[in-house]
Amino acid sequence: MAAPLTxxxxxxxxxxxxxxxGPAAPKSPGGPGAxxxxxxxxxxxxxxxxxxFTAVTVLPMFYAAWMSLFxxxxxxxxFGGTExxxxxxxxxxxxxxxxxxxxxFGHIAxxxxxxxxxxxxxxxxLALLVDSAMARARRFFQIAYFLPHAVPGLxxxxxxxxxxxxxxxxxxxxxxxxxxxxxxxxxxxAIYSVxxxxxxxxxxxxxxxxxxxxxxxxxxxxEAATVDGSGALRTALQVKVPMIRPTVVLTLLFTCVGAxxxxxxxxxxxxxxxxMGEDWSPTMFIYTVAFKGHDYGLAAASxxxxxxxxxxxxxxxxxxxxxxxxx
Amino acid sequence: xxxxxxxxxxxxAPEPRTKAGRRPSPAPRPRRTQGxxxxxxxNAVLAVVAVYTLMPLTWLLIAATKNYRDLFATNPFSxxxxxxxxNLEALFAYNDGLYGRWLLNSLLYTLVAAVLSTLVxxxxxxxxxxxxxxxxxxxxxxxxxxxxxxxxxxxxxLYLMASELGLVDTYWAVLIPSLVNPFGVYLARVFSxxxxxxxxxEAARVDGAGxxxxxxxxxxxxxxxxxxxxFLFSFTANxxxxxxxxxxxxxxxxxPVNLGLFMWNQNVYQQPELYPLVIIGxxxxxxxxxxAFLCLQRFWRSGLTAGAVK
Numbered sequence: 309m310a311a312p313l314t315x316x317x318x319x320x321x322x323x324x325x326x327x328x329x330g331p332a333a334p335k336s337p338g339g340p341g342a343x344x345x346x347x348x349x350x351x352x353x354x355x356x357x358x359x360x361f362t363a364v365t366v367l368p369m370f371y372a373a374w375m376s377l378f379x380x381x382x383x384x385x386x387f388g389g390t391e392x393x394x395x396x397x398x399x400x401x402x403x404x405x406x407x408x409x410x411x412x413f414g415h416i417a418x419x420x421x422x423x424x425x426x427x428x429x430x431x432x433x434l435a436l437l438v439d440s441a442m443a444r445a446r447r448f449f450q451i452a453y454f455l456p457h458a459v460p461g462l463x464x465x466x467x468x469x470x471x472x473x474x475x476x477x478x479x480x481x482x483x484x485x486x487x488x489x490x491x492x493x494x495x496x497x498a499i500y501s502v503x504x505x506x507x508x509x510x511x512x513x514x515x516x517x518x519x520x521x522x523x524x525x526x527x528x529x530x531e532a533a534t535v536d537g538s539g540a541l542r543t544a545l546q547v548k549v550p551m552i553r554p555t556v557v558l559t560l561l562f563t564c565v566g567a568x569x570x571x572x573x574x575x576x577x578x579x580x581x582x583x584m585g586e587d588w589s590p591t592m593f594i595y596t597v598a599f600k601g602h603d604y605g606l607a608a609a610s611x612x613x614x615x616x617x618x619x620x621x622x623x624x625x626x627x628x629x630x631x632x633x634x635x
Numbered sequence: 636x637x638x639x640x641x642x643x644x645x646x647x648a649p650e651p652r653t654k655a656g657r658r659p660s661p662a663p664r665p666r667r668t669q670g671x672x673x674x675x676x677x678n679a680v681l682a683v684v685a686v687y688t689l690m691p692l693t694w695l696l697i698a699a700t701k702n703y704r705d706l707f708a709t710n711p712f713s714x715x716x717x718x719x720x721x722n723l724e725a726l727f728a729y730n731d732g733l734y735g736r737w738l739l740n741s742l743l744y745t746l747v748a749a750v751l752s753t754l755v756x757x758x759x760x761x762x763x764x765x766x767x768x769x770x771x772x773x774x775x776x777x778x779x780x781x782x783x784x785x786x787x788x789x790x791x792x793l794y795l796m797a798s799e800l801g802l803v804d805t806y807w808a809v810l811i812p813s814l815v816n817p818f819g820v821y822l823a824r825v826f827s828x829x830x831x832x833x834x835x836x837e838a839a840r841v842d843g844a845g846x847x848x849x850x851x852x853x854x855x856x857x858x859x860x861x862x863x864x865x866f867l868f869s870f871t872a873n874x875x876x877x878x879x880x881x882x883x884x885x886x887x888x889x890x891p892v893n894l895g896l897f898m899w900n901q902n903v904y905q906q907p908e909l910y911p912l913v914i915i916g917x918x919x920x921x922x923x924x925x926x927a928f929l930c931l932q933r934f935w936r937s938g939l940t941a942g943a944v945k
Contacts, residue, residue, distance in 0.1 A: 349846030
């Protein structure tokens with residue numbers, strides 16, 4: 309998933325000599341009538357996407373902005389008779405002052421500190437190892453690493469939930485036999501349990517992306533490095549890795565954007581880890597506020613704040629990425 | 636790798652900059668003796684990681700053959716009495732075949748949505764690539780912003796809107812949002828640049844084909860590999876969509892498989908007999924997907940490469 313940094317407009321198509329849109333150039337034989345036909349075609353091809361995009365992304369954002377300005381005030385017994393009261397920016401200040409909401413971002417930050425180096429680093433190391441001349445059975449390893457990604461996120465979390473459960477799990481048996489006292493649902497350990505589920509799902513996927521990037525490194529460059537006396541390790545770190553840096557940056561971007569939305573894995577771990585709380589991640593917070601507390605105004609405001617954080621994060625990572633690429 | 640050739644952009648011309656910037660250093664040291672040990676070490680690391688990635692699926696496969704008693708009584712990696720078939724039977728019989736309905740729902744939410752959203756994305760990406768019109772790049776910028784907006788962030792407002800419109804707890808509530816795939820539009824534009832030469836379209840036009848016919852009869856077949864790639868992305872995204880379904884659906888007969896399994900799992904404390912059902916249900920949901928991925932390897936790989944490399 310690598311869109312934003314490499315805009316296709318900047319990579320001219322390799323085959324067609326004409327610039328993008330070439331075939332639609334005015335010299336097309338049909339004259340002005342054909343041009344009108346093409347304008348109609350553009351509309352025909354684009355309207356479905358943009359109509360749906362507006363309905364499913366743009367309008368909901370505006371609707372959330374509208375909702376976030378109101379507060380539901382219950383009258384009487386509390387069910388049925390709620391009244392919508394204008395709250396101004398009250399919901400935003402409430403969200404920003406809400407300790408649970410702020411803490412959920414802290415959880416994600418800590419999660420990223422653990423997860424990103426482990427997953428991206430792991431994927432990079434694996435890709436370099438599989439790409440090295442010493443690796444055997446490359447196809448098998450690639451498939452074995454990718455398989456977890458074919459498992460839907462929720463089901464992956466479910467499988468691991470069972471693997472964390474004493475009595476069901478081979479993992480806890482092994483740990484017990486080793487004398488390690490590890491409770492996957494403990495207050496301190498639960499976050500590692502979440503990190504492990506994510507890492508299991510995504511390391512292989514990113515490894516494949518990195519490996520594809522490594523394969524595109526021109527062989528001449530590698531040969532030159534070897535002739536110059538660079539060993540395998542040095543070639544890997546100083547020649548191969550810099551050449552796939554843009555790909556790594558993109559992975560970081562998408563991993564950050566993904567981390568901010570974390571829901572499935574912590575939701576399932578939280579079912580057993582009582583210390584985690586139903587508002588552990590920002591998305592869990594929003595869900596709980598909306599569906600347990602029925603405070604849609606606060607939930608909408610929190611959603612917008614989360615979108616803002618996600619947007620800022622993408623922006624910062626993209627900028628950083630461009631700087632790295634330039635250097 | 637043969638799949639490399641399937642990417643729309645040819646690999647970049649060799650750039651000797653690393654070589655040029657480097658000063659000549661002494662001749663390589665002999666590293667023959669080192670070779671064998673590092674070869675063993677590298678492959679050992681790879682094997683250990685493969686054990687880590689395959690272990691949970693192996694456990695799932697074995698656990699699915701056990702009944703409730705053996706699940707807790709026997710060693711997790713040894714076989715108990717073989718109950719795979721009776722577990723399957725119980726799975727599809729439970730609650731009037733609710734699980735089968737969930738499978739069909741999942742198929743509807745993923746297949747139908749993936750086909751339609753891919754068609755919509757490919758048409759749009761093709762138009763971005765092949766036509767000139769005012770404000771094109773600005774409009775494309777909107778698509779890129781769409782790629783960056785996390786889908787879960789829009790989910791709650793989407794729910795609120797759907798509930799105003801009375802769409803909550805219908806198939807539409809899950810289906811319509813999954814028809815939009817901005818990343819697919821981006822990919823389609825890249826694929827269209829790589830796969831569909833402008834001259835061919837020009838030739839079709841000279842032959843008198845209209846724009847729609849040129850697209851469906853000439854461009855679309857050339858875009859087939861791209862179509863499959865975008866389809867796979869969309870398919871996985873929809874198959875993974877749990878948060879959206881959790882919000883939009885109350886009626887358990889409308890659930891997709893993953894939401895259904897989640898609900899069963901929430902009840903295992905009160906009804907421990909659901910344990911084997913959750914396990915066999917997970918296996919049944921996972922196996923077809925793994926098989927599909929293995930068969931379509933060529934496509935997802937070229938898709939990953941198209942999206943990420945360069």
